[in-house]
Amino acid sequence: MDNAPRWAIDNLELDRVGPTTLADQIARHIEVAISEGALHPAGRLPSWRDLAAQLGVARGTVKAAYEKLIDRQLLVTAGSAGTRVANPLPPSVAPITTSDAELLQPPDAFYRSGDPLVFQMGVPAHDAFPGTLWARLNRQAVQATALRTGHSDSRGTIELRSALASHVAIARGIECSPDQVIVTGGFRAGLAIALQTIDAKGKEAWVEDPSYPATRLALDLSGVRTVAVPVDDQGLVVSRGRKLAPRAAFAVVTPGQQAPSAVTLSPQRRTALLRWATESDAWIIEDDYLAELHLSGRPANALASGAGADRVIHLGTFSKTISPMVGIGFLVAPMPLARQLIDIATWLGAPPNAAVQLALAEFLREGHYLRHLRRTRRLYSERRRCLLETLATLGIDTAIPAALSVVLPLPDGFDDLALMNKAWAEGIKPAPLSPWFADAKRTRSGLLLGVANVLERRAEHDCRQLLEMIGDLSKIAGQSSPPFVPA
Ligand SMILES: Cc1ncc(COP(=O)(O)O)c(C=O)c1O
Incomplete structure (x- = not known):
């Protein structure tokens, strides 16, 4: 063990009761150590015997872990010289140069993975997530879908669309049929479908000022000419929007709880915004990111409820209310745009995995949500x-x-x-x-x-x-x- 690397062993914690085999856990740990650079190409690993003794497992377990990694060309046996990390590493794990590594990262550190930290925005409480229940619903959903081999509905499973239509009727005042609901990969995916559908490129759009930076970036990337319309203590100042860009093709708003001020769009401003959209044949993209996650009082109904709703594309997400890891949102299509939205979602998008959709449908239907x-x-x-x-x-x-x-x-x-x-x-x-x-x-x-x-x-x-x-x-x-x- 003398020259063996101390890397992984110190913090290798084995779960001896969980469903993952000990060999798989050891193999995974070594793989992570290689990909993070803690174990270098050509570096020697401890012998089976030493590592087994260190971890308190059978030698055969360590041997099985090493063999898995040898099969995947991450490790090589070097006869009496023991087992070493492959050199060169296969491209799937080979670290790349620093400048390339930066080039290939998500653009914003906000969207890099990791457990939530204190003060972090946009993530739920780490200690309040009903993980056991969620895992059970997912297991059942995976079992239920494992033997299905056909296509799933391009708008999302009927189970989830029905559960969503019932839910938004009660919680957000939106009356819609499950056929108007399109399941998406979250707000951003819904926004992409909406922008393509209304052919937003090159057009003018109102955005709230201040507003969620990711929304403005998405609009910029889509070639939209954004016009910043101020927000005051009643929400978006519609009269300013009319002055700044009377012919804007659409507006993106967070009327429920304005991001980041949390101001709810006042009834007068709601009416003014819907009137503007109707008069100008413009669309309103409603980002309902917090939905009914309202900490005081009753949340206002969605803009997509009631009169004027046929100008509103309502985007919901479970990123805040459950977790961004769930990766599911939805869109409620106003009837005048429903056909085009479904076409774009079908040919240029794809719903999330059917099993996660079924698990979420059950979560909603059984009252857990x-x-x-x-x-x-x-x-x-x-x-x-x-x-x-x-x-x-x-x-x-x-x-x-x-x-x-x-x-x-x-x-x-x-x-x-x-x-x-x-x-x-x-x-x-x-x-x-x-x-x-x-x-x-x-x-x-x-x-x-x-x-x-x-x-x-x-x-x-x-x-x-x-x-x-x-x-x-x-x-x-x-x-x-x-x-x-x-x-
Ligand atoms: C204003 C706003 N809209 C939407 C989202 C959620 O986006 P997504 O569903 O793409 O994770 C967030 C998350 O931070 C947000 O702050």
Whole structure:
């Protein structure tokens, strides 16, 4: 064992009761160590005997793990020299040069994988996910679909579309048939279908200012000419939109709880927005990302409910209410556009795996989803209160609750992106506020602190760590920074 690498063994924890065999777990661990560079090409592995003794498993188990990796050309046997990491490695795991590696990463660190960290936005509570139940529903759904070999419906399974149609009728006031529902891979996938359907390239669109940066990026990539329309304490200022871009082809809005301000579009503005769409033959893309995940009061009905709904393409997602890992959202097609939306979804898209759809349908039908929402609403309210109180105890009384986050305003010009980088390097994950603004004249500096993973026992420690990074607290304590959404 003397020269054997210490890499993996120190943190190799075997699950001796779970369904994965010990050999598979050891093989997986070695594979990860190779792909992360902890084990180098040509590096020697411990002998079966040594590793087996170290891990407290049979020699045959380690032998089986090594043989799996030899079959996959990740390891080679070198006679009396033992077992070594292949050199060169097969391209599937070979690390690439740093510049290429960066080139091939997702564009935004937000979309790289990993467990949720404190203050992270857009992820549910790590400790409240009904994992056992979800795993059981998925197992059953995989079994039910394993022997089906045909195509599944390009709009999504009928089980899920029916469950969604019933759910949005009760929870969001939308009256629609399951045939108007298209299951998607989440908000972004639904947005892509909507943009192709309305032939958005080259056209003008209203976007809220401030708004979700990913939406503006998606529109830019699609060749849309975005026009930033300000948001105030009643939501989108429709009259400004009419002045800035009267002939816009569509608007993308978050009327339920505006992202990031959490303002609900007022009844007058709803009417004004729907009237504009009807008069101008324009479309409204409704991003209902939080749906009924409303921490106080009753959520307003969706724009796609009631009069004017035939101009609204309603996009729902389970990213916030269940988890982005589920990778499912849906679109409710207004009748005038339903045929084209279904055609685009069929020929240029594809629904998520049928088994996950069935598991989600069951989750909805059996009432688990509503129970989960009730529990998480309570939990997030408590966590948000805890975060605000902790900040207040530490002298910060300028923090503003906003849906599932707390906004911590910083003085104008404060580099919130640099602050984010510093915080992320230390394992806490606030989001900078400035990228949410399109118009430089309106940009505000600040941090968005997601509340979902704030734990009471750690809150003071995490807040102190964050505030220390900000540095001179006098800069934010009691400052009179203008509100980021003006009244
Ligand atoms: C405003 C807004 N819309 C939509 C989403 C969800 O997007 P998706 O379903 O693509 O994960 C998010 C997630 O962060 C969001 O903040």
